[in-house]
Amino acid sequence: MNKSPTPYQPIISSAAKIAVIGGGVAGSTIALRLAELGLDTTIIEKGPSLVNGPPICHLHAGGNLYREISDAQCLTLLKQSIDTVKVYPLGVNKRPTVIALPKTDKGQPSDLLPRLKKLTAKYTELVELDNRNKVLGEPENYFKFYSKAELEALAKLPIPDEAVKDTDWLIAYAKHVDLTLLKFPVLVVQEYGLSAFRFAAIASLAIENLSSCQLKTHQQVVDIISKSTTPGWQVTTKSEQSQLPQVQNFDYVINACGFKTGEIDDMVQAKRQRMVEFKAAYVAHWPECQGLWPEVVFYGERGTPQGMAQLTPYPGGYFQLHGMTQDITLFKQGLVASCQNSAQPKLAQRFVDKIDKNWPIQLVNSRTMGSIEHIAQYIPTFNTAETASKPLFGAQQIPGGDAHLRAADVSFDGKNYARAEIVKASSALAAADAILKDLIECGVITAEQIGDKLTEHYFPISQQSSEQEVTNRAMTLAKQRNYPAALAKNF
Numbered sequence: 370m371n372k373s374p375t376p377y378q379p380i381i382s383s384a385a386k387i388a389v390i391g392g393g394v395a396g397s398t399i400a401l402r403l404a405e406l407g408l409d410t411t412i413i414e415k416g417p418s419l420v421n422g423p424p425i426c427h428l429h430a431g432g433n434l435y436r437e438i439s440d441a442q443c444l445t446l447l448k449q450s451i452d453t454v455k456v457y458p459l460g461v462n463k464r465p466t467v468i469a470l471p472k473t474d475k476g477q478p479s480d481l482l483p484r485l486k487k488l489t490a491k492y493t494e495l496v497e498l499d500n501r502n503k504v505l506g507e508p509e510n511y512f513k514f515y516s517k518a519e520l521e522a523l524a525k526l527p528i529p530d531e532a533v534k535d536t537d538w539l540i541a542y543a544k545h546v547d548l549t550l551l552k553f554p555v556l557v558v559q560e561y562g563l564s565a566f567r568f569a570a571i572a573s574l575a576i577e578n579l580s581s582c583q584l585k586t587h588q589q590v591v592d593i594i595s596k597s598t599t600p601g602w603q604v605t606t607k608s609e610q611s612q613l614p615q616v617q618n619f620d621y622v623i624n625a626c627g628f629k630t631g632e633i634d635d636m637v638q639a640k641r642q643r644m645v646e647f648k649a650a651y652v653a654h655w656p657e658c659q660g661l662w663p664e665v666v667f668y669g670e671r672g673t674p675q676g677m678a679q680l681t682p683y684p685g686g687y688f689q690l691h692g693m694t695q696d697i698t699l700f701k702q703g704l705v706a707s708c709q710n711s712a713q714p715k716l717a718q719r720f721v722d723k724i725d726k727n728w729p730i731q732l733v734n735s736r737t738m739g740s741i742e743h744i745a746q747y748i749p750t751f752n753t754a755e756t757a758s759k760p761l762f763g764a765q766q767i768p769g770g771d772a773h774l775r776a777a778d779v780s781f782d783g784k785n786y787a788r789a790e791i792v793k794a795s796s797a798l799a800a801a802d803a804i805l806k807d808l809i810e811c812g813v814i815t816a817e818q819i820g821d822k823l824t825e826h827y828f829p830i831s832q833q834s835s836e837q838e839v840t841n842r843a844m845t846l847a848k849q850r851n852y853p854a855a856l857a858k859n860f
């Protein structure tokens with residue numbers, strides 16, 4: 370494809386060649402970060418397009434979906450999410466998240482307060498440091514609790530199509546949720562949505578316009594060996610189109626293969642402990658749905674029949690559903706760990722088949738209907754929702770041995786080799802930043818060449834696409850992947 374002329378000036382002039390293996394959220398973000406600076410970057414992706422791995426719907430700006438993780442991880446996710454909104458504003462669906470504790474839950478709403486105060490203090494500090502960080506609204510409004518009486522009063526109002534006041538987000542919720550099942554107060558927090566399709570569109574459009582970035586799709590890395598003379602790597606790829614393997618030399622390799630990161634680690638004999646978890650979310654259409662919906666979360670103990678229920682809204686009555694039970698989002702034996710001999714955890718064949726081939730239609734229907742019933746426990750009218758498409762699914766890696774880890778970015782092994790290990794999409798920029806520092810450490814570039822762009826996120830090309838261009842491309846991608854176009858629209 371011919372790259373169109375670009376108005377930007379590359380920051381770096383360097384002969385170094387960098388390979389990014391895998392074009393998911395991590396690989397695309399890292400490649401954009403390096404190529405926007407002018408570094409010669411090649412993405413090698415075995416699939417047909419960018420950001421086509423496991424789903425992303427929630428930004429996690431504060432980690433409030435996870436009561437079980439440390440406050441430190443929540444604060445990291447908050448900062449990383451703010452950076453993500455600043456770099457990819459058109460990838461974000463700007464609506465709050467309403468979190469309720471059902472009466473069946475062991476916790477109390479007041480248990481959430483200490484962490485919310487820490488998150489508000491951190492957000493305040495970040496905004497005081499730089500006003501451009503104010504992407505989640507006013508810091509004093511980062512979270513708010515609502516009493517039962519307040520919700521009952523809101524339930525009497527007509528459901529608006531647009532949010533003028535903060536409480537407008539709660540009207541549909543107050544009307545449809547069975548408030549008798551909840552503990553009060555209910556929490557509203559400024560955790561927004563993040564759209565995988567819009568993210569894929571932003572990255573694809575940017576790479577088409579960046580002469581420093583080459584995208585090689587349908588190319589699988591099958592071997593990688595260390596060069597004997599100078600630091601660097603010889604990377605062998607194969608494609609379905611050609612039986613002949615291709616060999617290319619790179620000065621620095623970034624392994625961003627998602628749940629397959631261990632396969633490349635094994636090729637370069639890099640030891641690493643990690644886990645891989647297969648999970649799925651479901652897509653439902655609720656024709657009776659009207660007006661504005663926030664993201665809705667009902668807490669529950671993970672892995673039990675009362676596991677957390679999550680409803681993510683999209684335009685036109687479409688919703689993405691999670692239920693943290695073994696019969697909805699989670700799967701028996703869906704979490705596996707690496708071993709002494711291999712850094713690649715081995716998923717059972719039935720999960721590999723789900724990733725590589727189609728799901729059986731009965732399973733699509735039974736799991737989606739299960740997710741609808743799970744939500745309908747709390748939103749009874751939601752029981753008229755129907756299966757809208759195949760699920761959104763995939764396996765994600767979790768570095769180390771703690772299955773609850775949610776804030777992770779990158780690790781390094783020897784010289785000129787990095788591996789992205791994000792658990793959440795918002796950590797991809799932090800991985801890219803750390804890789805830039807390692808490029809300096811390894812002598813691939815110098816600190817003088819990069820100057821203040823080491824700390825400043827420089828993404829002029831990624832940010833030049835218009836809202837309409839992003840929406841059009843995201844809708845095309847959703848259609849190609851057999852998902853409703855609504856999932857690609859801005860909400």
Ligand SMILES: Cc1cc2nc3c(=O)[nH]c(=O)nc-3n(C[C@H](O)[C@H](O)[C@H](O)COP(=O)(O)OP(=O)(O)OC[C@H]3O[C@@H](n4cnc5c(N)ncnc54)[C@H](O)[C@@H]3O)c2cc1C
Nearest residue numbers: 391393394395415422423426427589590626627792793794
């Ligand atoms: C059900 C579910 C819901 C989720 N919801 C959210 C959410 O709301 N918010 C959030 O932030 N995160 C969410 N996640 C996690 C998120 O999807 C992942 O963390 C993220 O996609 C990881 O991105 P990645 O780029 O590291 O990996 P991937 O997206 O898996 O990308 C890796 C890429 O590498 C390619 N590849 C692999 N091997 C090779 C090879 N040998 N050669 C060439 N290419 C190769 C693959 O084709 C793939 O495109 C969810 C995950 C699941 C499973």
